[in-house]
Amino acid sequence: MSVTSLPHVVVPALNFSDRVGVAGPDILLMHYTGVPTPEFAVEILTSGAREVSCHYLVRQDGGIVHMVDEDKRAWHAGKSSWEGEGDVNSRSVGIEICNPGHGDDYHDFPDAQIEAVIALSNDIVARHGIQPRHVLAHSDVAPGRKIDPGEKFPWARLASRGVGLWATPAAVADGPVLDKGASGTQVAQLQQNLAAYGYGIDVTGDYDTATATVVQAFQLHFRPQLCDGRADVSTVATLEALLAAHSA
């Protein structure tokens, strides 16, 4: 039984399976629940009525619910890709963070909730030896399909407490922008850098819809001031800074 030693309640999920092809998890994946209440989220994630589940849920008041043993494969990532591997569920631990999500009620994550996420993440990362660059958003591994936990999630604060990799985003400013329809070596370099970080993207040299989608996913996590899928100077510089931190 692999589970956090932090205070928590247990609501066992019916849906889970064995991890495939890995010794243990090496990714920590963050989600928001996207529903109005924690009770409804726990019901969805544990009842088996839908083919979803997750290891943990963190309520807005900071309460932690444990649903799937960390040794098991929970069903939270769906169709996904990171570093060229498609079965992100097999290699990850998932945390669902209560927030109604994008729409009228998407709001800042409360302090108590984020403190609990940081404590839980530190605990998981330490026990499994998960690298900072492997603390990811659902949107990172499923661009275009998922946008959670979204631009309000305080990644910088998490990183300042040892959770995840972060490079201070370069300021948004006027300048040349790569956008849909662009092509050439600058586009290819951008795609190569995104792929080098782990995103599922082909290096084609053409700024197609798939590229814009991955750029927006990158922005949602690492340059949240403007998430428009256009590679402006700030986006390109922030990605380069992140890659430098990644290889440092």
Ligand SMILES: [Zn+2]
């Ligand atoms: Zn999600």
